[in-house]
Amino acid sequence: RKQATEYSTSSSDDEFESKPSLTHKAKRTLRRRKKLEKETKQLIKQEELKRLHKAQAVQRQLEELEERQRALEIFGVKLERELRGESDSGTKDETQMLHEWFELVLEKNKLMRYESELLIIAQELELEDHQSRLEQKLREKMAIDGKSKERV
Numbered sequence: 001r002k003q004a005t006e007y008s009t010s011s012s013d014d015e016f017e018s019k020p021s022l023t024h025k026a027k028r029t030l031r032r033r034k035k036l037e038k039e040t041k042q043l044i045k046q047e048e049l050k051r052l053h054k055a056q057a058v059q060r061q062l063e064e065l066e067e068r069q070r071a072l073e074i075f076g077v078k079l080e081r082e083l084r085g086e087s088d089s090g091t092k093d094e095t096q097m098l099h100e101w102f103e104l105v106l107e108k109n110k111l112m113r114y115e116s117e118l119l120i121i122a123q124e125l126e127l128e129d130h131q132s133r134l135e136q137k138l139r140e141k142m143a144i145d146g147k148s149k150e151r152v
Contacts, residue, residue, distance in 0.1 A: 048132065051132075055122065069111050072104060072108055079101050
C-alpha cells in the first residue's frame with residue numbers, strides 16, 4: 001500500500017506540474033483558433049459584399065436591358081406597320097425600312113444574348129452564395145463537434 005500511495009502521489013505531482021504548460025498551450029491554441037475564426041468571418045463577409053455588389057450591378061443591367069428591349073419592341077411595331085403600309089409614312093422607301101428592320105432584329109438578338117449572360121451570372125452568384133452558407137454551416141457543426149470532443 002505504501003508503494004501504491006507513493007506511486008499515486010508522484011504521478012499526481014507530475015500531472016499537476018504538466019497541467020500549467022498544457023493550459024498555456026491550450027490557451028495559445030484557443031487564441032489562434034479564435035483569431036483564425038475571426039479572419040475567416042471577415043473574409044466571408046468581404047466575399048458576401050463582393051457578391052452583393054455584383055448582384056446589384058447585374059440587376060441594374062437587367063433593368064436597363066429590359067427598358068432597351070421595350071423601346072426596341074415599340075420601334076419594331078411601328079416599323080412593321082410602316083412596312084405593311086398601315087402607317088402613312090411615305091417618306092421612307094421600302095429598302096431603307098427593311099434595312100432598319102433587320103438592324104432592329106440584330107440588336108434584339110444581341111440584347112437577348114446579353115440577357116442570357118446576365119442571367120447565368122446571376123445564377124452563378126446565387127450558387128456561390130448557397131455554397132458559402134453551406135460551408136459556414138459545416139464550419140459551425142465542426143466547431144460544435146470539436147467542442148464536444150474537447151469536453152470528453
